[in-house]
Amino acid sequence: MQSKRSKSGWLEPEVVAGNGLLDRRAFLRGGAAAAGAMMGYTFVGSAAAEPLADDPWSKVPGGISPPYEQRSRYEEKVARTLSNPKGEPRTQHARTPHHLINGTFTPNGLHFTIVHAGTPDIDPDKHRLLIHGLVKRPLVFTLDALHRYPMVSRMSFVECGGNSAPFFSKEPIQASVQALHGLVSCAEWTGVRLSTLLEETGIDPKAKWFIAEGADAPALSRSVPMTKALDDAMVALYQNGERIMPGNGYPMRLLLPGWEGNMNVKFLRRIQLTDAPAMSYYEARTYAPVLPNGKAYQFYFLQEVKSFITHPSPGLTLKGPGFYEISGVAYSGNGRISKVMVSADGGQSWAQTALQEPVPSKAFTRFRTPWRWDNNPAVLQSHAWDEAGNVQPTRAQIVAVRGETTKVPPVTGFPSQHYNGITTWAIERNGEVKHVYA
Amino acid sequence: MSMHKLLIFAVLLALAVGSSGAFAQGPNLGKPIGPAEIAAWDISILPDGTGLPPGSGTSAQGASVYAQKCFMCHGENAKGGTNAALVGGGPITGMESVKTVANFWPYATTVFDYIRRAMPWQQPRTLTNDEVYALTAYILALNKLIAENDPMNAQTLPKVRMPNRDGFIIRFPDKL
Numbered sequence: 188m189q190s191k192r193s194k195s196g197w198l199e200p201e202v203v204a205g206n207g208l209l210d211r212r213a214f215l216r217g218g219a220a221a222a223g224a225m226m227g228y229t230f231v232g233s234a235a236a237e238p239l240a241d242d243p244w245s246k247v248p249g250g251i252s253p254p255y256e257q258r259s260r261y262e263e264k265v266a267r268t269l270s271n272p273k274g275e276p277r278t279q280h281a282r283t284p285h286h287l288i289n290g291t292f293t294p295n296g297l298h299f300t301i302v303h304a305g306t307p308d309i310d311p312d313k314h315r316l317l318i319h320g321l322v323k324r325p326l327v328f329t330l331d332a333l334h335r336y337p338m339v340s341r342m343s344f345v346e347c348g349g350n351s352a353p354f355f356s357k358e359p360i361q362a363s364v365q366a367l368h369g370l371v372s373c374a375e376w377t378g379v380r381l382s383t384l385l386e387e388t389g390i391d392p393k394a395k396w397f398i399a400e401g402a403d404a405p406a407l408s409r410s411v412p413m414t415k416a417l418d419d420a421m422v423a424l425y426q427n428g429e430r431i432m433p434g435n436g437y438p439m440r441l442l443l444p445g446w447e448g449n450m451n452v453k454f455l456r457r458i459q460l461t462d463a464p465a466m467s468y469y470e471a472r473t474y475a476p477v478l479p480n481g482k483a484y485q486f487y488f489l490q491e492v493k494s495f496i497t498h499p500s501p502g503l504t505l506k507g508p509g510f511y512e513i514s515g516v517a518y519s520g521n522g523r524i525s526k527v528m529v530s531a532d533g534g535q536s537w538a539q540t541a542l543q544e545p546v547p548s549k550a551f552t553r554f555r556t557p558w559r560w561d562n563n564p565a566v567l568q569s570h571a572w573d574e575a576g577n578v579q580p581t582r583a584q585i586v587a588v589r590g591e592t593t594k595v596p597p598v599t600g601f602p603s604q605h606y607n608g609i610t611t612w613a614i615e616r617n618g619e620v621k622h623v624y625a
Numbered sequence: 626m627s628m629h630k631l632l633i634f635a636v637l638l639a640l641a642v643g644s645s646g647a648f649a650q651g652p653n654l655g656k657p658i659g660p661a662e663i664a665a666w667d668i669s670i671l672p673d674g675t676g677l678p679p680g681s682g683t684s685a686q687g688a689s690v691y692a693q694k695c696f697m698c699h700g701e702n703a704k705g706g707t708n709a710a711l712v713g714g715g716p717i718t719g720m721e722s723v724k725t726v727a728n729f730w731p732y733a734t735t736v737f738d739y740i741r742r743a744m745p746w747q748q749p750r751t752l753t754n755d756e757v758y759a760l761t762a763y764i765l766a767l768n769k770l771i772a773e774n775d776p777m778n779a780q781t782l783p784k785v786r787m788p789n790r791d792g793f794i795i796r797f798p799d800k801l
Contacts, residue, residue, distance in 0.1 A: 304746060355720060406742040
C-alpha cells in the first residue's frame, strides 16, 4: 500500500479515485500502519470514551440454549417486506433486506420468496418426484430414495426475472435497496444432479426440453432446454445446510444456477422430457419483456452480470465525515465475477474493489472498498465484470434498448424485467442516501 | 459449437447409448411407473396439441361455467374485476401495454393448459376437461379469435392462430 504522512503525522492510505475512494488494500493488509492510519483519522476531534463497567447480563448466568436457535430479540427489525401480507388472490413477494445483512449467504429466513397462490404445506413422506416423457423408462422417486443418491453442494444466487424492475421507471423511485433489489438472494444448495437421475431413466435422443412442474396450487410449470439439465441443474434438498424452507420449495426444488428465478421450480414434483417447450403461462406471457417496438423477448433465461452497493444505501444515513467501508454484492449467471469497480463521483473516476474470497461461480461475491467521506455530496456507483468478459451496463445503455416508463410506476410494480444496470446512490451533505439516475 | 456444448452433447450421447443397456450403476431407487398411474399429473399441453385430452366444449357452455366459477374475480363478461380482464387489450407498443390473451399470448393451447392447471384460483384442477374446453372457447370467442359456435377440442384448439404469434425475439438463441 502506498501511504503518505499527513500533517497530523498519521500514515494515510492512498486516495485512488475522486471524492475520497481509498486503495482497496488499505484494510486488507491489516498492518499496524494501515490500522493506525484508519484510527488516526477518527481520533481527530473525538471525545474520550466513557469508563467501562459490567452490564447486568454480564453478572448473572444467561438463558438456556434452545433446540433451534433464534436470533437476538434486538434483531427483529431485520425482516423481509411483504407485498401481499393478507394472502389475497394474487402473487405474494417477500423481499430480502440487503442493507441489514452482510456477507454472501442470505439467511434462510430472509431469502426472498415469490408464490403465485400461497405456500403449500407439503408432507415430505407423501411428496413424489416423477420423471417421464421422452425417457427410456419413467421413474418416480420418494424423498427417502433421493437421499441415497450422490449429492453435490454449490453456492448459487436465485434472482427473480423481475428483480430491480423499478429501474425502468422514468424517474428514480426513492426506496431502499430491499425494495429495489430485494428479489435476489444467495444460498448454498445441496442435492442430486438432475443428470444423475436422468442416467437411470435414460434419455430419448428426441428430447430437447424438459418441463418442470411444482406441487403448489397453480402447478407452476416452466420449460427448460435439455442442455441445462445435463450441465448444472440440480434437484435441491437443502438450503444453507438445512432442509429447504417452505417458501423456497420444501421439500425439493429445481435449481438452475444463474437462470431466471421462476424457472427454478419449487415444490418440484414432475419433470417431463419433450421435443418442444410447453409455452406455459410464465414463459409465453409473464417472463417475456416487451421492447419499445412492441416485440417481446422470449426465453430470456439468463440473469446477467450485476452489482449493487448495499452499504451505504438509502436508510443507512452516514454519521458524519470519516472512514466508511463501501460494500455490496456482485453476481453473474455466466460464471465468476472478475472485477468490481466503485465510483464516488458519479462515474468520472473508478477505484478497484477487493473481492471477498472465495469467488464462486453464479453466486454472490461481496466487494468492499475503503472510503473517506469529506462531508460533501458524493455519488456512489458499482460496476461489475464477469469471467466470460461480460460488463454490467449503465442504466442509459439498458433504457436505450429496452425503453422506460412514461409514468412513475408503484415501487412494487413490474413494468419490465431483467434489469442488470448500474445503481446510483447520492450522498447528501447531511449523510442521507438517495436513489438517483446518473 | 462451443466446447461447452460439445461436452453436453457427449454426455447426451453417452446417456442415450448407456441407458439402452443396464441401469445397474446408480442407486436405482426410482420406481418404474406406467401411463395409467401418471395420468392425473400428466397435464402439460404443447403448442402442437400434444397432451390435449379427449372432450369438447363451446363458448355457450363456457359462458355458464364462467358465471359460476370465474365471474367473481375476472368480472362480468370477463372484462376484469379484482383480477385480470380475459377479453380485449390494445396494441402492444411497449412495456406499459397491458398484456392480454388476445394481444399477447402466442398459442391458444396455453389458455387450456393454464386454466386447467391453475384456475379457478382457489380450487385448481377441479374443472372437467369439457369445462376447460368450454371456458377456452368462451374466452377465444369473446376475443373474436374463433367463431361463436366453433367447438374447442384436441383437433381444433391447436389450429387457432393467435394474433401475436410472431411477436417474439428469442433472447439468447445459443442457450436453447
